[in-house]
Amino acid sequence: MRKNLNVIAAYSIMMVLILMVGIFQSWNIALSIFNLCLISAVMTMGANIQWGYAGLINFGIMGYTALGGLAAVLISVDPVQEAWRAGGFDVIMSLWLIVVMVLVIRFILKRFEKSKIRTYSIAAIIISGILLIRFSAEPGIEAIEAVDPAKTGFLGGFGLPIIFSWIVGALFAGGLAFIVGKVALGLRADYLAIATLLISEIVIAIIKHEDWLTRGVKNVIGLKRPAPYEVDLQTTDWFIKLVEKFNSGKLSLIENLADRQAALNQLVIEGSSVFVKLCYSGLFLVVVIILLILTQKALYSPWGRMMRAIRDNEEAANAMGKNVVKQHLLIFILGSAIVGIAGAMLVTQDGLFTPGSYRPMRYTFLIWVMVIVGGSGNNFGAILGGFVVWFLWIEAAPISLFLINFFTAGIPETNALKAHLIESVPYFRFLMMGLGLLLIMRYRPKGILPEKIEIK
Amino acid sequence: MDFVNAIILLLNYIFIPALTYGSQLALGAIFVTLIYGILRFANFATGDMMSFGTMMTILFTWYFQSLGVSLGVLPTALLAIPFGIIFMILYMLLIDKFVFKYYRHQKSPPVQFAMVSIGVMFVTQAVVRIIIGPGDRRFFDGEKFIIKAREFKEMTGLNEGLAIKSTQVLTIFVTIVLVSLLFWFLNKTKTGKSMKAYSDNEDLALLSGIDPKKIVLVTWVIAGILATIGGALYGLDKSFKPFTYFNNMLPIFAAAIVGGIGNPFGAFLGGYVIAFSEILLTYAYKKFFMYVLPESMEPDSLVQLLSTDYKFAVSFSILVIVLIYRPSGIFKGKVL
Numbered sequence: 036m037r038k039n040l041n042v043i044a045a046y047s048i049m050m051v052l053i054l055m056v057g058i059f060q061s062w063n064i065a066l067s068i069f070n071l072c073l074i075s076a077v078m079t080m081g082a083n084i085q086w087g088y089a090g091l092i093n094f095g096i097m098g099y100t101a102l103g104g105l106a107a108v109l110i111s112v113d114p115v116q117e118a119w120r121a122g123g124f125d126v127i128m129s130l131w132l133i134v135v136m137v138l139v140i141r142f143i144l145k146r147f148e149k150s151k152i153r154t155y156s157i158a159a160i161i162i163s164g165i166l167l168i169r170f171s172a173e174p175g176i177e178a179i180e181a182v183d184p185a186k187t188g189f190l191g192g193f194g195l196p197i198i199f200s201w202i203v204g205a206l207f208a209g210g211l212a213f214i215v216g217k218v219a220l221g222l223r224a225d226y227l228a229i230a231t232l233l234i235s236e237i238v239i240a241i242i243k244h245e246d247w248l249t250r251g252v253k254n255v256i257g258l259k260r261p262a263p264y265e266v267d268l269q270t271t272d273w274f275i276k277l278v279e280k281f282n283s284g285k286l287s288l289i290e291n292l293a294d295r296q297a298a299l300n301q302l303v304i305e306g307s308s309v310f311v312k313l314c315y316s317g318l319f320l321v322v323v324i325i326l327l328i329l330t331q332k333a334l335y336s337p338w339g340r341m342m343r344a345i346r347d348n349e350e351a352a353n354a355m356g357k358n359v360v361k362q363h364l365l366i367f368i369l370g371s372a373i374v375g376i377a378g379a380m381l382v383t384q385d386g387l388f389t390p391g392s393y394r395p396m397r398y399t400f401l402i403w404v405m406v407i408v409g410g411s412g413n414n415f416g417a418i419l420g421g422f423v424v425w426f427l428w429i430e431a432a433p434i435s436l437f438l439i440n441f442f443t444a445g446i447p448e449t450n451a452l453k454a455h456l457i458e459s460v461p462y463f464r465f466l467m468m469g470l471g472l473l474l475i476m477r478y479r480p481k482g483i484l485p486e487k488i489e490i491k
Numbered sequence: 492m493d494f495v496n497a498i499i500l501l502l503n504y505i506f507i508p509a510l511t512y513g514s515q516l517a518l519g520a521i522f523v524t525l526i527y528g529i530l531r532f533a534n535f536a537t538g539d540m541m542s543f544g545t546m547m548t549i550l551f552t553w554y555f556q557s558l559g560v561s562l563g564v565l566p567t568a569l570l571a572i573p574f575g576i577i578f579m580i581l582y583m584l585l586i587d588k589f590v591f592k593y594y595r596h597q598k599s600p601p602v603q604f605a606m607v608s609i610g611v612m613f614v615t616q617a618v619v620r621i622i623i624g625p626g627d628r629r630f631f632d633g634e635k636f637i638i639k640a641r642e643f644k645e646m647t648g649l650n651e652g653l654a655i656k657s658t659q660v661l662t663i664f665v666t667i668v669l670v671s672l673l674f675w676f677l678n679k680t681k682t683g684k685s686m687k688a689y690s691d692n693e694d695l696a697l698l699s700g701i702d703p704k705k706i707v708l709v710t711w712v713i714a715g716i717l718a719t720i721g722g723a724l725y726g727l728d729k730s731f732k733p734f735t736y737f738n739n740m741l742p743i744f745a746a747a748i749v750g751g752i753g754n755p756f757g758a759f760l761g762g763y764v765i766a767f768s769e770i771l772l773t774y775a776y777k778k779f780f781m782y783v784l785p786e787s788m789e790p791d792s793l794v795q796l797l798s799t800d801y802k803f804a805v806s807f808s809i810l811v812i813v814l815i816y817r818p819s820g821i822f823k824g825k826v827l
Contacts, residue, residue, distance in 0.1 A: 092602060166796075173792075218815050224602045225533040229744050230814050233807035236741060244800040396616075396737070400609055407606060462620035469613025473590060476607055 042415050042484060049422045056430070063305070066312035068429050073319035074380050075421035079405045080326055080414060081373030087412035087486065088339065089366040090346035092228045095215065097398035098235030099371045101242050101390065102211055103204030103378020105249060108192055108388045110200035111259045115191035118182045118247075123190065125175020126247065129168045136164040179247040189250045197259045200379045201322070208375025209368045211238065216367040220360070232395065243390045255388040262314035268307040275299070278306040315384050322380065323418070326373060330414050342366060401428065404472050410482025419484055424468070431464035492649070497782035499651040503640075509770040510763070511659040511728060514666035517762030518721030519743035521673065521755045522714050528690040528753035529710045530591065532604030537718075538740030539615035542733045543582055544719030545726045546623045548575030549630045556632070564634040564657070572723050580715035586611055587711055595707075612737075619733050628731045631658065658728040669720060670759055673713065677755065682709055690753065741803065742769075745810035751820025760822060765806045773799045 053072075057065030078096065085091040140157055147153045180188045219230045242249050249255070268274045279286065282302050289295040333339050345352040345359050353359050382388050401424065409420020427434075436457065443453045475482065519541060526534045534540075551571030561567050590611060594604055637660055640652025677683040682705070689696040689706045697703060722736065729735075742765050750761025775793035784790075797805065813821065 092605075169796075218811070222814060222818060224600070225605050226748070226814055226818060228602075228605055229533060229748065230811055233741060233745065233810055237804045237807050237811075240801055240804040244798065400612070403606070403609065404613075456621070459621040459624065462617050462625070464617075465613045465620065466617035469610045469615075469617060472610035472613065473607065476603070476610065477593060 042419075045419050045484060046415075049419065049426070052426060062309050063312065066309060066316060068426060070312060070315050070319060070384060071429075072422045072425045073316065073323050074377050074384070075402070075405060075425045076323050076418040077319075077326060077377035077380065077421075078374050078402050079409060079417040079421040080323075080330055081370045081377065082402050082406045083370075083411055083414060083417035084330060084373065085366060085370035086406060087417065088334065088342045088346065089363060091220070091363060091367055091370075092224050093231050093367065093370065094228045094395075094399050094403070095231035095235035095238075095371075096374050096402050097393050097395050098231075098238035099208040099211065099374040100378035100381065100398050101235075101239055101393045102207040103200075103375035103380075104382040104388050104393075105242060106204035106207045106375070107197055107200040107258060107379045107382035108249065108255050110192055110195050110203050111197035112192035112255060113194040115182065115187045115189065118179045118187060118190050121182055122175030122177075122179035122247070125172055126179070126190070129172035129175070132164065132168050132171065136160065136168075176247045184253075187250075188253065189247055189255075196261065197383050198261045198318075200383070201376050204375040204379030205372040206375075208378070209372035212368045212371030213364070215371075216364045220363050220367060232399065235395070235399065239390065239393050242393075249388070249390060252391050254390070256386070258382065258386045258388065260386060261318060261383065262311050265304075265307040265311055268310060269303050274307065274310070275303055278303050281306070319380060319384075322376065326376075327414060327418070334414065401468065404468050406482075408471060408475050408482060410484040410486060412486030413482070413484050416482050416484030416486070420482065423483070424471075427467055427471070428464055431467050432460050435463035435467070436460050493782040496649055496651045497779050499649060499653050500779055500782065503651065503653050505767075505770050505774055507655065507659055509766045511662045512770070513763035513766030514662050515721055515725045515728070515762075516739075516743055516746045516766055517759045518666060518669070518717050518724070519739065520746035520750065520758035520762045521670070522717040522721065523743055523747040524750070524752055524755050524758040525710055525714055525717070527747070528755075529686060529706060530595070530604075532601050532608060533744075535605060535608045535740070536612040536615055537743060538737045539612050539619065539733070540579070540583065540714075541718045541722035541725075541739070542619050542731070542736035543615055544575050544579035544715065545722035545731050545736070546619050547578040548572050548719060548723045549623065549628060549726070549731060551575060552630050562633065566631050566633045566658075566661075566727055568630055568632075568723055568727055569661075572720060575723060576716050576719045579719045580712050583711045583715050583718075584708070587707065616733060616737065623733075625733055628726075630731065631727050633657065656728070658724070662724045662728055665720060665724060669717070673717075673755065676713075686710065738803075742806045745806045748810055749813050749821055751822045754820065754822060757820055757822035761820070764821070765809065768809055769802050769805045772796045772805050773802050 053065050053069055056068060078100065081099075082093065082096060085093045139160060143153060143157060143160075179190060182188055215231065215234055219227055219234070222230055243251050245251065246253065279299060282299075286295055286299060286302075289298055341352070341357055342362065344355070345357060345362055349359055405420035405424040406417050407420070408424055409418065410416025439453070439456050439460070443450070443456070446453050448454070479485075519537060522541075523534060523537050526532065526537075548568055548571045551574045552566075552568045555561070555567050555570055560570065562569060590607055591604070594607060634657055637655045637657050638653060640654040643653045644650070677687060685696065685701045686706055686709065688699070689701055689703070693703075696706075725736075725739070743762075746761035746765045747758045748761070749764055750757030750759070752758075773795065775795040777790055777792070777794050780788075780790050780794060
């Protein structure tokens with residue numbers, strides 16, 4: 036108990052902060068912060084597995100998040116029959132062409148010795164294959180995109196419950212991580228950072244512009260939900276009774292019957308959105324707890340010890356007979372898969388998929404700030420980092436508005452500098468994140484909750 | 492005649508824009524490469540430092556415009572650039588003193604430096620957005636075109652027009668002058684040579700009496716000049732928006748690595764490699780083939796290898812391929 040005191044204290048403070056938002060601002064805001072904190076926590080766990088356990092730097096988190104989101108779309112949206120009829124055949128043929136191309140390349144790689152001719156012929160196959168696929172798929176893609184472009188214009192998905200996408204998102208992200216890991220993991224740390232960052236940009240470019248698959252920047256809205264809809268709740272009897280029971284004290288103060296009914300209606304509308312958010316919180320909490328248990332088990336298992344050995348001294352671990360390349364690839368896939376789950380969860384919560392909103396600042400660098408601030412190598416630290424940083428990211432504007440007003444209290448409202456500062460309040464969050472990261476790295480390089488390894 | 496038309500078409504839509512864009516990338520790439528070669532880290536704050544320098548230039552441009560000072564046909568920004576450079580260098584030295592110096596003395600691994608530079612990136616983004624805001628700003632004044640497309644058509648009687656913007660000529664001219672000066676400095680002066688030595692082998696350089704403080708200072712000064720001029724030229728040619736500058740960091744990195752990171756000449760050429768491949772692969776060649784081929788063979792489609800949406804993806808793919816097959820870059824050679 037004693038040695039976990041700092042963990043308990045840190046989490047209690049965090050919970051109190053969120054509760055304070057609930058009391059002083061509104062429960063809706065508090066719960067949406069809490070839900071996104073949970074999603075961030077899943078992302079940081081993924082990044083922490085790669086960086087904290089194995090020392091692998093992955094600046095491609097944005098790409099895996101987006102793939103998870105794509106999975107949510109492909110699983111939950113109903114298939115667009117008309118689009119399948121219009122261009123499904125062409126698209127499937129192109130997919131087959133890709134498979135054939137990959138098989139041919141594999142065959143050449145296995146069959147022939149490494150030589151200049153082999154390299155050039157592979158390059159030729161890839162280039163001609165891309166051209167062939169591009170020109171053969173074009174009519175199909177155009178036909179698909181022409182099907183009612185204002186509403187669909189894409190192939191749609193499988194029409195399954197969206198919760199399955201959390202697993203499929205993990206598979207998608209893991210699959211991408213396998214390819215990326217195969218080609219890029221041999222690079223040294225800072226090159227790997229740049230390469231993963233750029234690969235994630237390529238992934239986003241593809242998701243943004245392949246309209247037949249993702250609807251691109253036209254966004255997919257109105258995804259299915261695992262939770263009830265607010266509108267349905269507002270007309271359900273048991274829910275109205277529940278709200279009435281919770282607020283019976285407040286309601287009984289109102290004398291007028293009509294007024295009381297109006298107040299109740301207002302409360303039901305507010306309560307329905309809180310209830311939906313609570314449903315999401317429950318689902319997310321389950322995911323976080325399962326992942327936490329698994330990652331903790333892994334950290335203290337022989338496998339976790341081996342990963343730390345590889346991280347701290349690659350050559351020594353190699354000399355002890357550990358397959359460093361294989362383990363790196365494995366952990367790269369595992370971490371990315373967890374990030375993919377988070378991406379699917381995010382889209383599930385929002386109910387919409389907006390490829391244009393995936394930006395490296397928010398989905399890569401912010402997650403890294405979370406991991407570093409929280410404490411890399413320590414799962415509780417990483418999760419705490421997700422909570423603290425996301426909380427500050429949202430609450431930075433009110434906090435800085437308060438600070439500006441406090442320090443410029445003597446200056447009249449009309450002062451140009453004060454007005455300008457108040458206008459640029461939204462950008463103080465970047466300043467806070469940057470300063471926070473720099474200060475933590477300088478004075479507490481292991482994060483708020485440092486990694487501790489128990490040796491028995 | 493058709494052949495000349497085709498050439499003019501390519502000049503107008505591919506060669507001149509690519510040369511301009513390449514020059515802007517090249518300046519940024521040399522900045523990245525210098526920091527990497529001498530201070531030994533990948534600076535993720537590159538794009539935002541360039542936007543800081545550009546912002547200072549814009550502020551001074553506005554100040555001069557309010558005073559009524561102008562350079563006639565040339566943009567007022569040229570007058571403001573030196574002041575922008577001074578502030579950029581001061582900002583960089585400030586950051587170096589409070590942030591990077593500590594890690595340099597600790598001999599931290601490059602990964603830690605990269606993380607710290609992300610902190611600097613966040614802070615710089617905040618500073619730029621708080622001072623000038625996130626919006627799109629144009630600060631170009633003076634004569635916009637050297638040759639207008641219509642004038643060119645009347646002059647030569649060709650079907651295709653050739654438009655040359657003054658910012659394009661300015662960018663190419665300034666880049667050539669600046670890069671020649673830089674190479675002269677690195678290869679001929681004593682300080683430049685000691686920088687090379689320091690980048691080659693730090694311990695040996697220190698043993699032979701090279702002052703590391705001076706090297707670091709000179710590096711930041713050169714970096715400040717490159718960042719401000721590169722950023723300001725990009726802003727003059729297109730427009731200034733902090734988010735675009737952050738995004739530009741990616742092709743700049745690509746240029747630096749493709750050219751062989753740590754090698755300024757490689758970075759210079761890398762900028763053009765990236766720019767030309769981006770534009771060559773995403774240009775629709777339909778009109779070009781209409782001029783060159785006989786009428787019966789004219790293509791129906793746009794003859795575009797990749798849609799322009801994939802412009803960035805082209806440079807990133809080149810980079811990934813280079814990283815995998817030739818991590819030391821195309822133009823390997825000696826470091827710095």
